[in-house]
Amino acid sequence: MTKINKTTQRSKDPTAIKIGKRIAQARKMAGFSTAREFRQQLGDWPQNRLSWLEAGYSMPHPDDVQLMARVTGASPCWIMFGLGPIRSAERDLQAVRHQNLVYLQRQWNQHPDELLSALELSAEQFAQHLENPFKRVSDRLARRLEKATGRAARWLDEQHIESDGLCASFPDDLRELMTIYSEMDRSGRKLLIAMAATLAAHRPP
Numbered sequence: 001m002t003k004i005n006k007t008t009q010r011s012k013d014p015t016a017i018k019i020g021k022r023i024a025q026a027r028k029m030a031g032f033s034t035a036r037e038f039r040q041q042l043g044d045w046p047q048n049r050l051s052w053l054e055a056g057y058s059m060p061h062p063d064d065v066q067l068m069a070r071v072t073g074a075s076p077c078w079i080m081f082g083l084g085p086i087r088s089a090e091r092d093l094q095a096v097r098h099q100n101l102v103y104l105q106r107q108w109n110q111h112p113d114e115l116l117s118a119l120e121l122s123a124e125q126f127a128q129h130l131e132n133p134f135k136r137v138s139d140r141l142a143r144r145l146e147k148a149t150g151r152a153a154r155w156l157d158e159q160h161i162e163s164d165g166l167c168a169s170f171p172d173d174l175r176e177l178m179t180i181y182s183e184m185d186r187s188g189r190k191l192l193i194a195m196a197a198t199l200a201a202h203r204p205p
Contacts, residue, residue: 012056014056019053019060021054025133026069026079026086030073074086081178086159094133097137099133104145118148119144119148
């Protein structure tokens with residue numbers, strides 16, 4: 001009798017796929033080269049939970065996101081929504097630049113050779129930047145990319161909602177609130193949540 005692979009029978013959720021990619025990126029940025037090394041820091045997790053999350057077969061529970069964020073030093077808001085600083089305490093410049101580089105490449109509507117010429121890169125060199133989020137995007141390359149695509153100076157160094165398809169699908173008011181939250185420090189976030197809880201408790205029936 002042929003053994004059926006249950007993993008291949010279950011379809012992936014598009015939103016879970018994006019979250020899974022960010023979980024994997026946070027893991028690698030924290031120095032865990034394998035999911036097994038990372039899972040050992042997550043306590044009593046089922047053996048396949050992390051691999052399923054990274055592959056996009058399931059959505060993480062908020063408590064799981066908080067734990068992974070704490071272990072990796074990443075922002076839980078970024079892991080879940082792709083918004084705000086990648087690191088809890090500061091922006092990870094290279095990761096932000098890579099995300100924006102991929103976004104601009106996808107938005108480029110002219111012949112690819114024109115962009116390569118403006119960046120002074122070969123197709124192979126550019127492909128390496130697209131495929132490897134850890135390949136350094138230099139200041140020189142960042143400024144050339146901004147100029148070639150008509151973006152303001154330092155645009156590549158900031159995280160933008162439009163760079164993440166998941167965030168772009170949210171209502172405008174929710175994205176605005178997420179942006180405010182992600183740019184606050186810990187005390188500011190606690191205050192914002194307390195204010196929201198107060199408003200919710202006193203809203204008219």
